[in-house]
Amino acid sequence: MKLFIDTGSVAEVEEIAAWGVLSGATTNPSLLAKAEGDPGENIRRICELVRGPTSAEVVADEADGMIAEGRALAELHEHIVVKVPFSQAGLAATRALSSEGIPINMTLVFSANQALLSAEAGATYISCFMGRLDDISVDSTAVVREIVETLRPGGYTAQVLAASMRHPEHVVTAAKLGCEVATVPAKVLRQMLDHPLTTSGIEKFTADWQSRPEFAEWLRGLTEARAPVA
Ligand code: E4P
Secondary structure, three states: OEEEEEOOOHHHHHHHHOOOOEEEEEOOHHHHHHOOOOHHHHHHHHHHHHOOOEEEEOOOOOHHHHHHHHHHHHOOOOOEEEEEEOOHHHHHHHHHHHHOOOOEEEEEEOOHHHHHHHHHHOOOEEEEEHHHHHHOOOOHHHHHHHHHHHHHHHOOOOEEEEEOOOOHHHHHHHHHHOOOEEEEOHHHHHHHHOOHHHHHHHHHHHHHHHOOHHHHHHHHHHHHHOOOOO
């Protein structure tokens, strides 16, 4: 499963992209509204940092407006994926924009039927929001499982993108269910790093090594003797 970062913050993308685990990014109007600076510049910078698919969302509610905004957003950067909210107008816009070769992330998908319609309209990504389902006491695991199981037999190329990840367990669940992508906020990505046994293990290795200063000297010499990599 590929990991995207779900954010409007360039600083967060700079931090997490350095880990080497990101394949793309998603933004939405709410996330961009929280960020300082010009939204177009922020989206372009995020595209450059993740070097992969980066979703930017239309806000029009009619198909014609979505198509016009989608074409304009797609011109911001070659990595742009146009995010379209699910609706009748969203389906029509998805058909039109995908026919022009513009990749679409159909967002706010909460059922297998909506996912089927999105795939038929030509969406490249289908975003199901797990956290928001859990918020209203609907089992997000069951919904995502049904979406994955519904699309697979039909041979659709649309990728299931697990969104609204509120904690690390959502990410693991999405991977186990066979989602191709999960888009994860920086806070949850940082939480994914942590395990107490990793922390205590590193502390023990460091302390044991430091108990033999001559070994530390040997490793420093070994490292410095290597020719610098060009
Ligand atoms: C997905 O692309 C959305 O930006 C996002 O995951 C929404 O998450 P939220 O429900 O935490 O706002």
